[in-house]
Amino acid sequence: MGDMGDITEQELGEIYDFAVQLGKDAGRLLMDFARARWEDQGSGEQLFSEKDNAVDIVTKADEGMYTLLNFCGVWIADYAMKDVEAFVKNSIEKKYPSHKFIGEETYSKGVSRDYLIGDEPTWCVDPLDGTVNYTHLFPMFCVSIAFVVSGKAIIGVIYAPFMNQIFSACKGRGAWLNETQQLPLIRKPIPPMPAPAPGGCIFSCEWGKDRRDIPDGNMHRKVESFVNMAAEAGGRDGKGGMVHGVRSLGSATLDLAYVAMGAFDIWWEGGCWEWDVSAGIAILQEAGGLVTTANPPEDHQNAEITDVQLGSRLYLAIRPAGPSETESGRQTQERVVREVWKRVRELEYNRPGA
Amino acid sequence: MGDMGDITEQELGEIYDFAVQLGKDAGRLLMDFARARWEDQGSGEQLFSEKDNAVDIVTKADEGMYTLLNFCGVWIADYAMKDVEAFVKNSIEKKYPSHKFIGEETYSKGVSRDYLIGDEPTWCVDPLDGTVNYTHLFPMFCVSIAFVVSGKAIIGVIYAPFMNQIFSACKGRGAWLNETQQLPLIRKPIPPMPAPAPGGCIFSCEWGKDRRDIPDGNMHRKVESFVNMAAEAGGRDGKGGMVHGVRSLGSATLDLAYVAMGAFDIWWEGGCWEWDVSAGIAILQEAGGLVTTANPPEDHQNAEITDVQLGSRLYLAIRPAGPSETESGRQTQERVVREVWKRVRELEYNRPGA
Numbered sequence: 054m055g056d057m058g059d060i061t062e063q064e065l066g067e068i069y070d071f072a073v074q075l076g077k078d079a080g081r082l083l084m085d086f087a088r089a090r091w092e093d094q095g096s097g098e099q100l101f102s103e104k105d106n107a108v109d110i111v112t113k114a115d116e117g118m119y120t121l122l123n124f125c126g127v128w129i130a131d132y133a134m135k136d137v138e139a140f141v142k143n144s145i146e147k148k149y150p151s152h153k154f155i156g157e158e159t160y161s162k163g164v165s166r167d168y169l170i171g172d173e174p175t176w177c178v179d180p181l182d183g184t185v186n187y188t189h190l191f192p193m194f195c196v197s198i199a200f201v202v203s204g205k206a207i208i209g210v211i212y213a214p215f216m217n218q219i220f221s222a223c224k225g226r227g228a229w230l231n232e233t234q235q236l237p238l239i240r241k242p243i244p245p246m247p248a249p250a251p252g253g254c255i256f257s258c259e260w261g262k263d264r265r266d267i268p269d270g271n272m273h274r275k276v277e278s279f280v281n282m283a284a285e286a287g288g289r290d291g292k293g294g295m296v297h298g299v300r301s302l303g304s305a306t307l308d309l310a311y312v313a314m315g316a317f318d319i320w321w322e323g324g325c326w327e328w329d330v331s332a333g334i335a336i337l338q339e340a341g342g343l344v345t346t347a348n349p350p351e352d353h354q355n356a357e358i359t360d361v362q363l364g365s366r367l368y369l370a371i372r373p374a375g376p377s378e379t380e381s382g383r384q385t386q387e388r389v390v391r392e393v394w395k396r397v398r399e400l401e402y403n404r405p406g407a
Numbered sequence: 408m409g410d411m412g413d414i415t416e417q418e419l420g421e422i423y424d425f426a427v428q429l430g431k432d433a434g435r436l437l438m439d440f441a442r443a444r445w446e447d448q449g450s451g452e453q454l455f456s457e458k459d460n461a462v463d464i465v466t467k468a469d470e471g472m473y474t475l476l477n478f479c480g481v482w483i484a485d486y487a488m489k490d491v492e493a494f495v496k497n498s499i500e501k502k503y504p505s506h507k508f509i510g511e512e513t514y515s516k517g518v519s520r521d522y523l524i525g526d527e528p529t530w531c532v533d534p535l536d537g538t539v540n541y542t543h544l545f546p547m548f549c550v551s552i553a554f555v556v557s558g559k560a561i562i563g564v565i566y567a568p569f570m571n572q573i574f575s576a577c578k579g580r581g582a583w584l585n586e587t588q589q590l591p592l593i594r595k596p597i598p599p600m601p602a603p604a605p606g607g608c609i610f611s612c613e614w615g616k617d618r619r620d621i622p623d624g625n626m627h628r629k630v631e632s633f634v635n636m637a638a639e640a641g642g643r644d645g646k647g648g649m650v651h652g653v654r655s656l657g658s659a660t661l662d663l664a665y666v667a668m669g670a671f672d673i674w675w676e677g678g679c680w681e682w683d684v685s686a687g688i689a690i691l692q693e694a695g696g697l698v699t700t701a702n703p704p705e706d707h708q709n710a711e712i713t714d715v716q717l718g719s720r721l722y723l724a725i726r727p728a729g730p731s732e733t734e735s736g737r738q739t740q741e742r743v744v745r746e747v748w749k750r751v752r753e754l755e756y757n758r759p760g761a
Contacts, residue, residue: 090593090594091593091595185651185652186670189669189670189671189672190668190670192570192670218570238544239544240444255657260637264649266641276633279630280626283614283626285618287620293620295618298657300656316540
């Protein structure tokens with residue numbers, strides 16, 4: 054049994070077509086919920102009958118700052134997530150009853166935080182990535198659908214309905230924006246990573262939810278890493294990376310999509326879960342990108358650079374790259390991985406209960 | 408002579424229609440240049456004949472890390488800026504020969520950094536905002552066109568062609584997304600700013616170009632401010648703002664557009680120029696937003712909160728807001744301005760030569 058299990062090429066193509074259509078339908082559903090907020094004078098509340106549920110969300114809110122605005126936003130986000138995940142899950146069960154399903158909404162309701170993806174064909178789905186953006190109606194939100202076999206994401210579909218951007222890939226069939234423009238969307242031949250990298254690179258990173266003001270805690274380690282990447286070359290005791298730009302979108306899934314596109318050169322993040330990244334990793338790898346661990350290994354200048362485990366919660370992604378005069382494309386990517394590892398701190402994320 | 412000078416309401420409507428069409432045409436031109444990069448196997452170089460100009464750009468590059476990728480990207484960006492600005496300028500001169508024109512491209516070639524906008528009808532244009540995004544083909548770039556009379560931006564048009572989003576406003580005629588959806592795009596009645604603000608808010612900020620690793624320099628003051636806004640409430644010696652999210656797009660113009668939309672609650676930045684912000688300010692103010700100075704005044708809890716000067720280079724924008732039970736919408740916005748001023752450092756940007 055190879056990477057593809059028992060799945061034939063023809064079956065794979067059918068699964069891919071199904072996944073793309075499912076992504077489009079799910080994204081449209083997300084957008085319908087969003088529109089309810091600004092089109093209905095009644096703030097969309099009439100759409101939903103089980104009002105009691107709002108209380109669950111209030112008690113769930115870990116930020117202790119519930120406001121009218123967010124109340125409505127988060128509430129609709131919660132309904133949208135449930136509804137979209139149920140739609141995706143039911144569609145898959147109907148079409149492929151033997152496949153396993155892991156969705157953020159279902160998973161986060163459970164107690165275990167174990168990594169549940171095995172060798173069997175598994176769908177790994179985030180019905181709504183960029184939830185905070187969604188509650189504020191900032192367009193950087195999406196649905197993310199991955200099909201995983203033998204532990205590898207081989208199909209990925211990401212649909213951002215507000216921007217009408219769909220990213221998709223299937224192993225061996227290329228990665229695409231809106232099904233027509235092949236990724237990476239940079240000039241051909243695909244350029245190597247810049248010689249002075251991280252100089253010349255767009256660096257994408259996220260502030261995340263862990264904002265505890267603990268000395269040497271995750272937030273401060275992240276910020277120290279961001280500043281190292283941003284500061285002038287020669288600054289920060291030699292760690293200054295002088296990246297071309299620092300971006301934070303608030304969606305791990307779209308960060309990965311834009312790395313696959315070649316718009317971002319580097320994405321570094323800790324704390325995500327497999328449903329946040331599986332589709333993005335499928336698309337990035339098919340486009341020719343590299344994704345490994347965020348945390349610098351012991352001997353980071355010589356350690357072997359291996360593909361990330363889907364459930365590792367620590368990710369460093371590098372865009373697709375072609376060869377330079379002296380290096381292969383992969384070598385230019387690995388050079389950048391080591392340059393990033395030089396400048397970033399180890400983050401503390403693991404799987405509670407695992 | 409009022410704010411509108413000698414311009415009648417009918418003339419204003421005609422100027423608005425003209426500006427919207429000009430924005431669309433200019434944005435399409437930007438997109439044509441961008442497409443040249445990924446569609447032409449020859450990397451688009453054949454499109455341009457005056458290759459010598461590339462040298463100018465290299466000598467202009469202040470980041471000392473010229474790479475093949477950026478070379479091509481920046482080079483095309485420079486051509487696009489020139490070409491789009493010339494197109495916009497010529498179109499305006501033909502239609503409104505008596506109006507003054509200030510464009511980034513022309514201005515930055517000059518020696519003076521004086522603020523040039525007076526009382527006479529003036530077009531203030533950035534042919535390409537988000538230049539770094541454009542060179543990397545990250546979709547957050549746009550053209551920005553403002554019409555300013557008596558020192559106030561009364562028409563604004565921002566077009567982001569990759570996302571097909573056009574933001575526009577004319578004094579007294581509302582602010583719009585894609586000409587059909589009125590801004591802010593949040594539920595009606597428009598909610599007040601959150602009670603625990605900056606808690607509950609999306610905070611947008613930019614790392615910018617000044618990355619000098621100088622103790623207490625602009626970069627470090629910015630980062631200290633970002634961390635204060637992000638950290639848990641109670642953290643940072645009471646300065647922790649626990650914002651809902653921190654976003655960095657790399658385009659001041661689009662930051663303002665998303666504040667007008669209500670997707671971002673707060674934008675805080677220093678170092679921009681009037682062409683970066685004029686159209687965004689016109690749209691934000693027409694949508695009901697507030698924009699004042701980024702730097703906390705002496706007595707920041709009591710100081711009068713005045714509208715920003717277009718050329719001040721220091722901006723703090725707050726989204727449109729409705730009344731709460733105890734405050735007017737404006738009062739909720741002013742409360743947030745003071746909460747931000749508590750947490751941010753003074754930035755050092757002024758007008759060289761002015």
